[in-house]
Amino acid sequence: MPTVPAASTAPAPLPASLLLLADSRLPTGAHVHSGGLEPAAAAGRVRTVAALAEFLRGRLATAGLVAAAFAAAAAAECARPEPRWAAFDAELDARTPSPAQREASRAQGRALLRTAHTVWPAPALAALAAASPGGAHHPLALGAAAHAAAPEHAPAHAALLAASAAVTGPASAAVRLLALDPLAVHGVLAELAPSVDAVAAEARAVPDSPAELPAVSAPALDVHAELHRGQRLRLFES
Template sequence: MPSLATLVLSDARFPGGGHVHSGGLEEAVARALVTGVGDLGTFLHGRLRTAGLVAASFAAAAAVAAGSAEPCWAALDAELDARTPSAAQRDASRAQGRGTLRAARASWPSPVLDALVAAHPRPHHPLLVGAVVGIAGGDPVEAAQCVAYLAVSGPASAAVRLLGLDPIAVNAAIVAMAPTVDEVVALAVAAADRAPADLPAPGAPMLDLLAQSHVRHHREQVRLFAS
C-alpha cells in the first residue's frame, strides 16, 4: 500500500509550486508541436522515457539514501545536474524542490532533510521527493512511481489549460501510459542501489531546446508557466 506521503506528494493540490511548471509543454504548444490529445500523448511518452526516467531513478536512489547511514547527497546532486544539461531545467527542478522543501519541513521534519539541504540549499525536486518518501517509511518503488507520474501529470494538466483540451480525454491519455510508467519505474528501481555515477542518463534533445527557448520567450512576453 502506498504511504500517505507518496499520495500527498503526487497530489496536484500539494503546495509545492509544481502547478507553475509545464515541463516544456508550453513552448511545445507555442511551436505548434503539440496541438491535441494525440500528439500530447507522444510528447508525454518521450518526456517520461527521458527526463522522467532520470527523475524517477534519482528519486528511487534518494529513497534508498534516506535510510542509509552515510547518504551521498552531494554526489546525487552533482550527478543529477550533470544529467540535466539545460540550465533552465536545472533551475526549474530546484525551484520545485525549494517549494516542496517548505511543505516537507513542516510535515516530515527529519535530520535527513537537513543533510540534503546541507549538500545544496535548493535541492532538486526528485531528490527531495525520494528523501521524503524514505523518511515516511516508503520504498524506492513508491518514490519512482510518484516522480514518474509527476513527470507526465504536470505537463498534461498544463495542456488542458493551454489548449483547452477535454480533461477527461487527457486523463485517459495519462492512464494509457501505464505500461511505460511501469517500465520506467522498473528501470529506476533496478538502478536505485547503484553508485550515483552509474544511474541512468537518457538525454532529451528537444526538451533541452524547448526549456531554453521557453526562458527566452518568458522574458520577452507573458507566459502562463515558469518552465
C-alpha cells in the same frame, strides 16, 4: 498439501501519507511548471490530444526515467549514515544540460523540501537542504520526502511518484494551456499507466554509485526550455 504462493515482486501499495506527495494540491508550486509542455506547444509540436500523447511518451522514457531513478536512489540514500548528496547533485546536474531546466528543478526541489519538512520533520530532509544551498534538485527532494513520509519501500514508491509526475504535470498544463478535453487527456494518462509502471520498475534498481544511474537525454526539451526562458509572455515558469 496446500501450496505456498510465490512471493510477489510487485511494489507495496502506496500508503496514505505518500498520496499527499502525489496530490497536485500540495503547496509546492508545481502548478506553475508545465514540464516543457508550454514551449513545445508554442513551437507547434503539441496542439492535439494525439500530439500530447506522443509528447508524454517521449518525456516519460527520457526525463521521466532519469527523475524516477534519482528519486528512488535518493530515498535509498537517506538510510546511509552519511548520504552522498554532493555526488548525486553533480550527477543530476550533468544529466540536465539546460540551465533553465536546472533552475526549474532546484526551484521545485526547494519548495518541496520546505513543505515536506513542515509535514514530516526528518533529519534526512534537513541534511539534504543543508547540503544544497542553491536548492536540491526536485527528484532528490522527492526521494527524501518519500523516505521521510514512509520509509518502508520508499525507493519503489519514490520511483512511482516521479514517473507519474513526469506525465501528469504536463497533462494538467495541457488542459489549461490548450483547452484540451480533460476527459480525453485523462484517457491518455490511463493508456500510459502501464508505461509509467514499467519506468518505475526499471528505476527501482538502485546501483551502488550515482554515476551508474540512467543518463538518457531529451535534447528537444533542453532547447525548448532555453527558448521558453527568453519569452516575455508565458503562463508557466517551465
